[in-house]
Amino acid sequence: MVTVHDVARAAGVSISTVSRALAMPERVAESTRTRVVLAAQELGYRPNSAASRLRAGRTGAVGFVVPDLENPYFASLTKGAQARARACGYAVLVADTGEDPELEVELVTGMGPQIDGLVLCSPRAAERDLDAVGAVPLVLVNRELGVRPSVTANDVSGMRQAVEHLRALGHRCVAYVGGPARSWSDARRRAGLDQAVRELPDVRAVQLGAFRPHVAGGHAAADLVVASGATAVVAYNDLVAIGLIERLRARGLDVPRDLSVVGWDDTFVATLASPELTSVGADLPALGAVATDVVLESVRRSRRSGAGAADAAGADGESGGQVRVPVELVVRASTGIAP
Amino acid sequence: MVTVHDVARAAGVSISTVSRALAMPERVAESTRTRVVLAAQELGYRPNSAASRLRAGRTGAVGFVVPDLENPYFASLTKGAQARARACGYAVLVADTGEDPELEVELVTGMGPQIDGLVLCSPRAAERDLDAVGAVPLVLVNRELGVRPSVTANDVSGMRQAVEHLRALGHRCVAYVGGPARSWSDARRRAGLDQAVRELPDVRAVQLGAFRPHVAGGHAAADLVVASGATAVVAYNDLVAIGLIERLRARGLDVPRDLSVVGWDDTFVATLASPELTSVGADLPALGAVATDVVLESVRRSRRSGAGAADAAGADGESGGQVRVPVELVVRASTGIAP
DNA sequence: TGGACCCGTGCGAACGTTTTCATACCATGC
DNA sequence: GCATGGTATGAAAACGTTCGCACGGGTCCA
Numbered sequence A, B: 001m002v003t004v005h006d007v008a009r010a011a012g013v014s015i016s017t018v019s020r021a022l023a024m025p026e027r028v029a030e031s032t033r034t035r036v037v038l039a040a041q042e043l044g045y046r047p048n049s050a051a052s053r054l055r056a057g058r059t060g061a062v063g064f065v066v067p068d069l070e071n072p073y074f075a076s077l078t079k080g081a082q083a084r085a086r087a088c089g090y091a092v093l094v095a096d097t098g099e100d101p102e103l104e105v106e107l108v109t110g111m112g113p114q115i116d117g118l119v120l121c122s123p124r125a126a127e128r129d130l131d132a133v134g135a136v137p138l139v140l141v142n143r144e145l146g147v148r149p150s151v152t153a154n155d156v157s158g159m160r161q162a163v164e165h166l167r168a169l170g171h172r173c174v175a176y177v178g179g180p181a182r183s184w185s186d187a188r189r190r191a192g193l194d195q196a197v198r199e200l201p202d203v204r205a206v207q208l209g210a211f212r213p214h215v216a217g218g219h220a221a222a223d224l225v226v227a228s229g230a231t232a233v234v235a236y237n238d239l240v241a242i243g244l245i246e247r248l249r250a251r252g253l254d255v256p257r258d259l260s261v262v263g264w265d266d267t268f269v270a271t272l273a274s275p276e277l278t279s280v281g282a283d284l285p286a287l288g289a290v291a292t293d294v295v296l297e298s299v300r301r302s303r304r305s306g307a308g309a310a311d312a313a314g315a316d317g318e319s320g321g322q323v324r325v326p327v328e329l330v331v332r333a334s335t336g337i338a339p
Numbered sequence C: 001t002g003g004a005c006c007c008g009t010g011c012g013a014a015c016g017t018t019t020t021c022a023t024a025c026c027a028t029g030c
Numbered sequence D: 001g002c003a004t005g006g007t008a009t010g011a012a013a014a015c016g017t018t019c020g021c022a023c024g025g026g027t028c029c030a
Helices: A004-011 A015-023 A030-043 A049-056 A072-087 A101-114 A127-131 A155-168 A184-199 A215-228 A238-250 A284-305 A309-315 B004-011 B015-023 B030-043 B049-056 B072-087 B101-114 B127-131 B155-168 B184-199 B215-228 B238-250 B284-305 B309-315
Strands: A061-066 A091-096 A117-121 A138-141 A150-153 A173-177 A204-208 A232-235 A260-264 A278-281 A322-325 A328-330 B061-066 B091-096 B117-121 B138-141 B150-153 B173-177 B204-208 B232-235 B260-264 B278-281 B322-325 B328-330
Touching: A004 A015, A004 A030, A015 A030, A049 B049, A061 A072, A061 A101, A061 A284, A072 A091, A072 A117, A072 A238, A072 A284, A072 B072, A072 B091, A091 A101, A091 B072, A101 A117, A101 A127, A117 A284, A138 A284, A150 A155, A150 A184, A150 A284, A155 A184, A155 A232, A155 A260, A155 A278, A155 A328, A173 A184, A173 A215, A184 A204, A204 A215, A215 A232, A215 A238, A232 A238, A238 A260, A284 A322, B004 B015, B004 B030, B015 B030, B061 B072, B061 B101, B061 B284, B072 B091, B072 B117, B072 B238, B072 B284, B091 B101, B101 B117, B101 B127, B117 B284, B138 B284, B150 B155, B150 B184, B150 B284, B155 B173, B155 B184, B155 B232, B155 B260, B155 B278, B155 B328, B173 B184, B173 B215, B184 B204, B204 B215, B215 B232, B215 B238, B232 B238, B238 B260, B284 B322
Parallel strands: A061 A091, A061 A117, A117 A138, A138 A150, A150 A322, A173 A204, A173 A232, A232 A260, A260 A278, B061 B091, B061 B117, B117 B138, B138 B150, B150 B322, B173 B204, B173 B232, B232 B260, B260 B278
Antiparallel strands: A091 B091, A278 A328, B278 B328
């Protein structure tokens, strides 16, 4: 293994200079820096991350915790996040909670010492459990919690777009098939739906749920939707929408002739379904990348100020970044003229 | 932060004893051990992984490299792998190569120092580039390379099952829509197809490809399949199968009436398609878990012997574990009686 | 010309653990 | 009773980096 000592010897400088030349290039003379960099390259020097982590207290890794990797929504998020993290020189520790709030807390606290920052997607855990993390900068995706940094999709706007689209097709009663009870996004969408029907008095809403965010959830919800008298339904996500369609078809109903279905997240499965799903969604890899940016920014800030994550977030006026990304309704074949 | 020193003081022993009591319990007296363990628990001691890694040369993490996280096949593999790794006390560094062989090599070498072992899924890289890794135990998934540890699905058997199924339905000419040219699995399936038609003289095979392992690949292949005169087609994976079906439908052909389609991998999208896909597949999370087991076993072995990964693999008779998991044909609605 | 200051560099002390070696103790065998 | 061997513990040296501090030499201004 080639160490700073080897590079130092090769470049004819001390190990301190090597360390500086690589970590803070502006603190060392131009000529020495090139000499060091060249020597390092020549010898194939790779800093021992354990040592630098031990000394400097940084790990060079961020955690990325999702409820379910097999869910295409989180798969896309993860893909975007790891690509961005890598581009910034960070490794990504991925963990899957299996939708279990307890495991979520356990994972988050357990990962703590191994990472510089953590992105927590669609957290189901109670607020106080998340507060307990504290140690590393934490960024929430799809949930806002006080002034904590977060990245969320604009669900309210998405729901508005969906309702307006359906209304334009002549629908006057829209059902919403909701997801996990503890889901913050779900609550936002319900709020968005409330707001939309308040402002569009000729449309009525029926809220159903909680259902599991999988195909099975759609199966379970379909009959309730039919019984509700709604002519259109917005699903918690694309998988639920597909489950709905499957069950409706099994009952002899046609989508979109008898019922229009709107998916959510616009994952790639939206185009696999038949009919292809009209769906509300953001650019998911981009969303994952943004979350990574925010957490890395948070890391840098907390490192500069030397304070804990919470302090760093609250210290300056930026409030640590609460990003809300736009969403867009993509119209495909699963929505049509109201019967 | 609470360190060994704190625990040592609380337990009235030296730090060496603390370290031993926690890491090798049998090397310390019963009474002292309980005292130390209690003190550690009391103080909430968590060993600093950076320090132990620096001293002991182990990282407590394994790498998991896949071509595309958004592909449900790899998503499932990753899910299984990270769950198993966590159960064994290891963290998982996930990286996505974007199907790029060069990035693959770069990632694998770049991750080297941060991990104890590496699982590399469906590697596209050239053999010599993989040899260059060397440093950490490497386990390949869906590719065999010399005596290197690997975990593969039994593609040959899977293809045999698919062909026999189609033959039983009366099909006499079967097309195969292949995936990436550098894919080892693809080659195995082609070999399996060759073997199957050799042994079943009344069946003929048409091999097509290479196509991209996505829906678009299926789109591209569909017309070639039709022109080939085959009455059934086996696709490289479920996404390709779905692409085939979409394009066939666009041309006014019905699946399975005019053409039977068999998917591969039996991912969850097989049940999303309509008609639902007949598909060949293994238990994917289990496959990921097995790969993790193999790499962790490899890690333990190389640590024991103190030798490099390759040596460790070849040293004893076990050949480091070349596991082949069984696959199974799941019959659904996309295959039917030959026209 | 001398003092103040700055810049580039080197020295050496951490960081928290593991592990080797040495020591003290006790039991066993002649 | 003394040598022998084994066992439980302690002291201290690593592991490879970062970073505070100090030093030398130069520049600038008085």
